[in-house]
Amino acid sequence: MRDKVRKTGGSKSRFGARFPREEGAIIKDWGGRIPVALIYPNSYYLGMSNLGIHTIYNLLNGYANVICERVFHEKENRNLPPVSIESRRPLTDFAVLAFSVSYELDYFNVVSLLKTSGIPLLAADRDERYPLVIAGGPCITANPMPLAPFFDCLCIGEAESLLPAMLPVLSESIADRRDKLMQALSSLPGVYVPACPPATPVVRQWVDNLDSFATTSVVLTRDTELGDLYLIEVERGCQRGCRFCLVNTAFAPMRFRSLDKLIQQAGEGLRHRKRIGLVGPAVTDHPQIKELLAGLRRMGAGLSISSLRISSLSGDILDLLAEGNAKTITVAPEAGSQHLREVINKGISDSAILEASDMLAQHRFRQLKLYFMLGLPSETDEDVEDIIKLALAIKGSLDRHQSNTRITINVAPFVPKAGTPFQWLPVAPLETLNRRLAILKNALAPKGIKLKAESPAWSQIQGALARGDASLAEVLANMEDVSLSGWRRALTKCQIDIDYYVNQRWDTSRRLPWAVIDSGMKTERLCEELEKALT
Helix, strand or coil: CCCEEEECCCCECCCCCECCCEEEEEECCCCCCEEEEEEECCCHHHHCCCHHHHHHHHHHHCCCCEEEEEEECCHHHCCCCCECCCCCCEHHHCCEEEEECCCHHHHHHHHHHHHHHCCCCCHHHCCCCCCEEEEECHHHHHCCHHHHHHCCEEECECHHHHHHHHHHHHHHHCCCCHHHHHHHHHCCCCEECCCCCCCCCEECECCCCHHHCCCECCCEECCCCCCCEEEEECEECCCCCCCCCCHHHHCCCCEECCHHHHHHHHHHHCCCCCEEEEECCCHHHCCCHHHHHHHHHHCCCEEEECCECHHHCCHHHHHHHHHCCCCEEEEEEECCCHHHHHHCCCCCCHHHHHHHHHHHHCCCCCEEEEEEEECCCCCCHHHHHHHHHHHHHHHHHHHHCCCCCEEEEEEEECCCCCCCCCCCCCCCCHHHHHHHHHHHHHHHHHHCCEEEECCHHHHHHHHHHHCCCCCHHHHHHCCCCCCHHHHHHHHHHHCCCCHHHHCCCCCCCCCCCCCCEECCCCHHHHHHHHHHHHC
16 A cells, blocks of 8 residues: 555544544555554644644654554543554554653553553563553653653653664564563663663753754644644754753753744645744744744745743734734743742843833734743742732733733643752642632732633642652552542552652752753752752
């Protein structure tokens, strides 16, 4: 059978739901190829807005001897054996299961997918009769330990750098005894095999030249969060140095795609969508961002941008975004007070935020999203009041210009991430987070400002998993249902005191659970940044 790209639409799946309406799905003959299930442990709706999934799907299918199909975790199907989108095959039919893990709370879905597939949950219980189970993604690169007992190997770094070395080993040894395959994989840079503990930390791998790889939408579908956009990654990494942020280490160093390559990719995208979505943690830091936006407008592209840096915002950029009918502008002050922004090294002043809001008010954007965090180190109730003051000042600026722009504030509790200067710090107490969240709700809702907040209780679980070790795998394995009460019951059954992972500040001399990983960031540098933040 000749390989082909498929357009789909409307047919019924085995679960009764409509088959995803897609353009660009890659269909291959299974004969003589290594079948890989690319698994995003959350819904299709979210997963198909993740550029990492598109990139890996395209990379793997670019190899003649590999066939890659996608698998997602749908809540309504959580008790049914998962099957792939393309051929509806079960996971047991694949030679390799490749999980991409971006969010700690998806760990529960990882376990659920393995349990319902009929594949032994623990790597120690699997041999060559079962698929090789691997994982990568930001969470794995930062701290793979809570999931380590479930996986045969874990990929530390970026897929573009790791796959060229891994695939020849898989091609040659996938049918060999599992212990022999594990030994071969453990010798590769950036591959952590828990069954073969490394003598030295596994070094994170990254690709030097982004222009060498396309990171764009591959499969287009309206059945997803960003379905009207053709997504293009503009840059990777960040040089801002926010002390809470995983991007500074997991995706370092900062790299930009060339203007020519971005324009070329946008030309391809405009064959499929009228709007181009520019993606990256610091899109407006691109040295030619104005030229890029202007070039896209000359091509007739509608525009969307993932997030704007207040410090690099200008009237010219906003003019171009407005011309491109950008619907939503997203900025992340993170903290309401100047003091707290200095603690987290955000590097923007109150006056800069208000100046930016005044520029925004002069345009007719449909929505302004503001991102803040609660429970940051040294935060007080006064800092929370400053969020309210800042939000009301921004609303006042919008109202004065009669912009009709809606304000939505997204609030997430601070969660310490491995590899950051704040990795040694605890999550704020639950009662503190709930009380401060109530302060925000009570003050902002009457003023017509919409507030979206992540659950403080679930954020504490996220914090435990972000700083966890392999003992938490037992808790994940013993979850009877994914709920707060299910988590507490599993903790009790496994006799694990979660206080250590969530509520304690760790001594910087203590060996960290993720010490098996070398992120490229020196511990001394992280300690220096922590000291600067807290003095």
